[in-house]
Amino acid sequence: MAIHLSPRRVAAASLSALALCFAATASAQTVLRTVPSSDLKIVDPIWTTANITRNHGLMIYDTLFAMDEKGVIKPQMVDRYSASADNKVWSFTLRPGLKFHDGAPVTSQDVIASLARWAKRDTLGQKMYEAMDSIAADGPNGFRMTFKQPFGVVLDALGKPNPLVPFIMPKRVADTPADKQIDELVGSGPFTLAKEDFRPGDRVIYRKNTAYVPRKEPASGLAGGKVVHVDRVEWVMLRDPQTQANALLNGEVDMLETVPSSGYTGMRTNDKIELVDVMPAGPFTVLYNHKVPPFNNPKALKAAMLAINQEAMLRAQVTFRDFYKPCASIYLCGSLYASDKTGFYTGKPQFEEARKLLKESGYDGKPVVILLPGDAPALNKLPAVYGQLLKQVGFNVDVQTTDWATLVTRRAKKDLPENGGWNAFITFWGGVDASSPIGYSPLTGNGDLGYFGWPVVPELEALKTKFIATADLAQRKEIATQIQQVVLEHGVLAPLGEGKAPTAVRRGTITGLLPSPAVLYWNVRKTSAPSP
Incomplete structure (x- = not known):
């Protein structure tokens, strides 16, 4: 059974049309409608590291x-x-x-x-x-x-x-080759997803798995009893932040998984809306393509890292100081392995040294392609600001706007930028993801077998093996610091600091949200909206 992922674009439909569509739902069912952090187009959670696909996996699959x-x-x-x-x-x-x-x-x-x-x-x-x-x-x-x-x-x-x-x-x-996407959506998790319920660009409908037997322990994070209290969950794809806010205020959706910074001021003062801290803070990072010029040259790569201004980039993206924090460590600041031993990298711009290194690299002036996901409000300011910073160093920059699903597909390409490849993209990681070197996906130095960008750093792989082999905490902390120094010295990634965004719900209607790396839909109850 093939799943065709061709996007069905939602026309700039009015909210009234959206409401008419919602009205078709059978009134006897409890339906929770939410706006996810981005559109779901890739449904194979082993094929991509995109968080939205991981979140989809949490709905229909289970884990050991x-x-x-x-x-x-x-x-x-x-x-x-x-x-x-x-x-x-x-x-x-x-x-x-x-x-x-x-x-x-x-x-x-x-x-x-x-x-x-x-x-x-x-x-x-x-x-x-x-x-x-x-x-x-x-x-x-x-x-x-x-x-x-x-x-x-x-x-x-x-x-x-x-x-x-x-x-x-x-x-x-599971017998599907690892480099090919699966074409069946059959799991054993608390929700099911049928082919007809998957409509990229419009909505994804998850139905309660009535045959699922939860564990007896209370739900806690991703563990414990996954007890489902609603009949279905609908992920409604609304790209525009104002449209999202209006849909929430009008009761056409029940939740926004993440509140865009442009909507924060209005939502925090609206008595119809409750802001909930669900997901912890996490880091933004730049990933560079090590296979193609100019970032296959260590000096050009270091010049690009020295152009970073964490404060300016975070302020443009997150806006409110309560929701961002500059941090030069590759690990989440305050976590077990966080360290201030970051070598040349400070997260503050060093333009003079960067210009010197770029000149020494022999950079030929070809455009550096930075991918900007226009439909991801939590990310779409950072690439433009970074592009301006790189221009101050002397790079010729081409910031190309796309959607997140296309970015996820394009970043897998190893071609030259002029042939559909890329030079850099910016993404966000959950705080749990970035708290340990063994679970942090981009910390790879094994070339084509590793994360997008494909750096070859044997020293990094050897240190990870050493980290895994020891159970001594002091030794692990020392190895984690060494890993950080190697990662920064080789430009495996560049930390941009940390950010967070609250989840917005209609006040008095949603309870049971669990603190977790993702917004979870088991344990959640929906009740009728209170009378005004």
Whole structure:
């Protein structure tokens, strides 16, 4: 069953037309309508690290383990597990009654196939499989991992919350080659998604999985009992921030996952709206294409990093000082591995040194293509400001506006910019994502096997392996600092500081939102709006 992802563009429809469409919903159902952070066009959560696709995965798939609100990894699909004294043999048993949406039971063969596909694309998964000797079924509901050397972060890998998440799929789906997108949307999670309910550019309709059996523990973060209290959740794709605000005020949607900075002032003073802190702060980063000029030249790359002005860029994007913080560390400031040992990189512009380095690089003046996602209000100011800063250094800059879904597809291209490739793009990471070197997707130095930008930094990969091999916290902190210094020195990424945005709901109608790296829709209740 092929899923055709051709976008259905929503005409600049009036809110009244939107309301007429909503009125067709059966009144007997409890329907929660929300505006997600961006449009969903790629539905394979192992094929892309886009947060919107990860969030889609959280709706329809389940995981072996999951991270709770305090950052502790807890069993999810797993009923019980054990590890040998030397951490070389790990045994797992699935909890009983797990079923996919098509009614088939979840088996150890599904798990093994799903993990194998995930590990081909995920950086932590790659490390785990490098250390692994074998993974084998132990009956229909059990499996065993045997490692060549101790691998102390098995649970961190299986319960990682950030893209790429090791979601469990049916074996026939997981057998899809890792470089090809899946064409079935069958999971075992708390919601289902049918082909006819997926309308890119318009809406995505998730229906309650009535056969799902939640864990008995209370919900906490991504862990615990995923109890669904609504009949369906509709992701409504509204691009314009003012249209989003009007739809929320008029009751045509119940939530905005993230409040654009342009709407913050009006919403915080409106008695119909409640702003909720759900997702923690996270860092913005610049990713550079190391395969093509000019950033395949270390001096040009360093010049681009020295042009960064975190304060100016964050102020333009986030606006309100309460919601942003400059920070030169690659890790979330205040987190366990954050360090002020950042070498030449300060997050403050050093134009004179940057101009000197750019001249020494032999830069030929060809346009540097920076991708700007016009439909992502949480990101779309940063590329333009960065473009102006690069011009002050001497780069010829071409800021190209696209939509986020196209950016996600285009960033996978290794072509020259004039042939559809790119030089730089800016993205945002959840705070949990950026708190440890083993779960932070862009910290790769293994070239084509790594994250977009494809830097080749063997020293980085060796340090990550060393980090994984030790359980000593002091040693881990020292290694994490070394990783930071290598990442910045080689321009693997450039931190732009941290930002956050509240979630907006209609006051008195939505309860049960869980603090988490993503807005979650289990545990959430919707009640009628209070009388004015």
